[in-house]
Amino acid sequence: MNLTRRSLMTSALTLGAMQLFPGMSEAQAKRIVFATFTGSWEEAHRDVLVPAYRKATNGAEIVLDPMLSVDQIAKVTAARSNPPIDVMLHDPGPALVAIANDLTEPYPVDKSAYYKDLIAEAQEPNGPAGFFQVVGLTYNPDKIKTPPSSWQDLWKPEYKGKVGITNLNSTLGTGFLVEIARMNGGSEANIEPGFKALESLKPSLSAVAANPGQLATLFQQGQIDISPGNFNAIQIMKARGVAVEFVAPKEKAIAFKTTFHIVKNTQAKDLAFALIEAAISPEVQGKLMEAPYLVVPTNTKVKISGEVAKTLAKDHADMKNKFVFQDWKKINEQRSAWIERFNREIKV
Amino acid sequence: MAATPTTQNLPTVTAYELKLAWPLGAFFIVFFLAPLVLLFIVSLYTDTTMTHFGLTQYAKFLLDPFSLKVLGATLWLGVEVTALCLLLGFPLAYVYLRVPGWAQSVLILIVLLPLLTSVVVRTFAWIVILGRQGIINTALLELGLIDSPLRLLYTEGGVIVALAQVQMPLMVLPLITALTRIDPNLADASAALGAGAWRTFWKVTLPLTLPGVIAGCLLTYAAALSAFITQTLVGGGQMLFMPMYLYQQASTLNNWPFAAAISFIFLVAVFAVITVFNMLGKISQGYANA
Incomplete structure (x- = not known):
């Protein structure tokens, strides 16, 4: 009985330690976790965004963990000092909650190559909008x-x-x-x-x-x-x-602006930045605009075409006439x- | 644990039983009791940023007629579903005992089948059945009984029927077990003493199956109350029951203290209903034994 209890405690402590110090098991491979949305968004990001990010970072590891905005906020709030997510994706409402609760890092606008090319409505210093x-x-x-x-x-x-x-x-x-x-x-x-x-x-x-x-x-x-x-x-x-x-x-x-945010206290700020840069780059956004994804681009360097141009707006200037931002x-x-x-x- | 058997005393059987319950007990303490305590602590905060303690969340719920109405509607929904399950389940269990062996296997398979598919799938089937172009509406239209499709989906009736089907095995299985345990000679004896079929049923069969009825009702009731998926998919977004209310506060509004208070009030209310039910069961059992 004593022996069982002791070995039980040992394994429990080990498990607990792994939870407390995830660095022990993850130190070898630096990787980031990107909380995208479920369904077609995950598909689009896996097919287009992840390859572009890998290319830009010489094949750095990335994990897509699709979940709702509210779950992202809950998870990061629960472990502020060592967040399980490095990049969050938010609708406008939850984005403001995340910023107000001090869960996000300001976006390093000066270092960004693409930020200035974004349509004015997408230029959010706390996390730029990657798509509408x-x-x-x-x-x-x-x-x-x-x-x-x-x-x-x-x-x-x-x-x-x-x-x-x-x-x-x-x-x-x-x-x-x-x-x-x-x-x-x-x-x-x-x-x-x-x-x-x-x-x-x-x-x-x-x-x-x-x-x-x-x-x-x-x-x-x-x-x-x-x-x-x-x-x-x-x-x-x-x-x-x-x-x-x-x-x-x-x-x-x-x-609705859908914004990408670097999570506060992330262990891999550079990689998180690299992912968001890829997300707002004209190459990725141009590809995501094509079928079957049809994601509305925010970078003005992307020439709008196809179904998006036909149904929504023919260029970024037209967006200002056709869209209302609440x-x-x-x-x-x-x-x-x-x-x-x-x-x-x-x-x- | 400290009371280990000494050399003089032989170990009693009950000592073993307690020890064997330890793993499950520990599991419950860590994964059920501890989170419940945490939840209770969260419910005691007065603000969403969780800095001040107070009972405002409970006051907010208990003094608000609307919230109380949601609680009442949820508890009542459980009663309706349980009643329907009992009404439909009892005859099924009764028939089960009176058919040949092969038919029993078929029946038990039909009863168990819903348990083998996910609740989401079963609920989606109900959307197909109850929709404007669903099976019921199409049939009624083709028969010329109605001119335009009836509104069946997103009604309380729809929710009750769907929940009753989804939770039916929880009612039927305990009933079958209880009915199987009754000595068939009792019914014969009752008949030999001159009682008719109904009198035998009311005076002999029903009282003896009461433990099964109570077990079935408790299981169905608890399951129906907390069936978030079925309530949401068949009831839609405008029909508010406690699980949805809770979800709204926790997930959409990030108001964890109020959500935690709602959970606790819900828990206590359900406990109260179940206790009352158990007491009723005990009273009627006493009556049956008398």
Whole structure:
């Protein structure tokens, strides 16, 4: 019994030590962990970004660990002094939380070769935007013959019982609420018209999805025929044969900056910097813009072409006319109150 | 542990049992009790940056009618699912005992089959069944019983039915075990004494299966309450139950103290319901034995 207990303690201590001093096992190979997003983002980054990074660093090791923004924040917060992630990827809302909680390192702008070429909206000193996610209207072209052109079309009587939205847990749902508020005279600071508009949309709603991913299923099942949706998510569905199309509304499509951040206290700051440099370089962004990835580039040296040019914006100057960038600082301040209100009021 | 057997006393059987429970006990302490204590400590912070202690999170929940409504709705959802499982599961278990051996194997396979697939897959099947172009709506439309598709997905009814199917094995298996243990002669005796089939069922079979009923109900109830995936996928984003409420606070809003307080209140509430249920079970068992 004593012997068992002793050997148990020994192995427990060893395991604990490995947790406390991961350097013991990892010192030999310096590598970085990049927390990308799940699904198609991981695929795009593995296929294009990682090879470019390897080339730039003479084959340095990198691990892709796809997870949601909130999980990245949770993991880094839990181990601030020795973070398990070296580069974070964030939507605008979580990015501000990460910066406010002092989890990020400022980007060494002076050392960067590409930072100055980024479109002004992507130049974030706490972590530059590597791409934009664009939200517009998605619809089923088999059921809706005339493509919608405005957010206002969601309220059309012929779509009654066929409209889908998501709740405010997602960046998409929150961004959509702000835009319909703006359409009705409100703004990030005045959300009231947005909630009023949602209230009047209720009879049309067929579904309030718990997350944007669920919208795909709903289109596939014919449960909804029209909804706000993410440009890149739609491309994946289209590629899988689901009858769905994306259109940018005339009020401007919503563009979310997706930013890359060097994590504070990372053991490999240089490598983290190298990865982000690769991510904002015109070579990587140009390749990511092509099919099947269709990622919207932020570097103005990339000549916009293909599906992105056709559906979204023909060049970076055009982006300023076609995209609206929301004030997520204002949004974050009130988001918890909005979610609470949505919980209470939006019952279908 | 200290009470090791001396030379005079022969080791008792129970001493061995306690020792054998140690590995599992230690496992529970490290991986269940310790995190639970941590969770409780987190719930005692008053702010999201976790610097001040206080009971504000609990006050915020318990004084807010909306939060209490969510708690009530979740507990009630569990009751509805459990009732439906019992209603559908009991006859199934009853039939199981009265069919030939080969049919029993088939039945048990059908009962167990859902356990062999992931909850996500089972839940997606329900989306296909309940959707606007799902099996039910298509069938009703083709039969001419309805003019336009019914709204089945994203309704509370949909959630209850889907949960009942997903959790059904948890109800049926204890019921089958309980029913198998009843001596078939008892029913014969009851019939010989002049009781009809219903009277035999109410007075003999049902009371004797009560332990199985209670076990099945507890398992189903606990599983239905915490079934985040099924609740979310079939219920959608506007139907708020405790697991989703918790997720929202923890993940979207990074409000860990409030999320921790919600978990604790939920835990205590479920414990209370289960205790009441257990007491009811004991009382009725006493009645059955009397």
